[in-house]
Amino acid sequence: GAPKPRANRPAPARSPARQAAKQAAPTAPKAGAAHPAPPPTIPAAPPPPPIIRPPVVDVPLHPPAPPPEVPVKADAVGRATDLPAGLRLTFAPGSADMNAAMIDRVKGFAAILMQAPYARAEIDATASGAADDVSTPRRLSLMRGLAVRSILMHAGIASTRIYVRAIGVPPPGAAPGAAPANGPPPDHVDVTRSDMVASAPSPSPAPSEPRPAP
Template sequence: MADPSPVPTLAQGLAPALAAVLAMLFTTTASAQTAGNQGALDSLGPVPPHHAVHQHHHYAVHQASRPQAAPPVAIPPIPAAPPPPPVIKAPIINVPLHPLPPPPPVPVVAHAVGDASAIAQHGTRITFGRDSADLNAATMQALRDFADRLKVDPGARALIDAYSHGTADDPSTPRRMALARGLAARAVLIEGGIPSTRIYVRAIGRPPKSPAPDDRVDLTVSGIKQQTAATQ
């Protein structure tokens, strides 16, 4: 029995032709795509080298981070002469001034011990009883007469030196008693019309050794006219 021969079919005959057609279409499409891409690249110009691209990027970053220069400042012209010094006015402060209240009046004690006598510098000496600052009628009138003499000279001042007996181991007690006597004499002068700014009281306390009594107040006058007369 003889071997059967292969019989070509229609599909087997068309396969080579179909493959050739597909290969031609693929080649044509790829060539067209490649030509289109090449045209687009040619329109962008030549491709720069890698180091040129890197250098351009570094320059752009450096320019962006570099601080901008400040605009120029106009310098004012120098004046021909310096300006005058400023005049600062003192502030005006309105402070109400109230006169000090006068001291309470000093009463006259009829049985008080003491007398009055004249001393140097148009002065008056008032003596007191032991441990007392009371004034009797005579010493009160002597203080009023002293105030009248001060009124004649507006520039005159009254100096009141007050003393009191005491011991060396207790200087505070005689000083307090001397202060009470000086303030009593000052109150009489203020009551007589002498401003307190013209009266100076010094509570000395124990007096230095002298023939004068320890318990006393010495009033003297000090002023412009008195000093002028002493220098002439």
């Protein structure tokens, strides 16, 4: 017999969530539809080199003012004695005053140092004081060293050639105003040349000289 006609069934309704997911899903680009990358831009000339400016340094137009001159104290207790490499100035305890003889000897040392431009003046200053107070003797020794430095500078020695060391209290065993055993007095300033040995031992005899029999 003749086939029975199929009943037209309505298409199943799609859920709203599935339709929204299908609309939100990105569509894959078709092959050959991608835009090519732009060609690289080549500058017509290389960039200029960077300019590094030097730092600005304030250069003083005038040299620094020299220290004040050391006044002559006629009643200053002190003297100057010779050393193998310079001289030693002794001071009264607690004082940095200098008399005319001491200042003249420092000026004479400056005249000798002017003839040796490669040498420096080394100033070692000490001062007596209590064992429990190291600050006061160190300040006093610094005042003495700077006084000698001022005399040298006014005599023509550049400050770069002068080295001051404020020692303060000398090694233990030196009572105020008294000299330690086999040592200098505690209140003194040694002014020596850097190119000479302050205390050189006695030279040994030459090989040609006869040596005494033991």
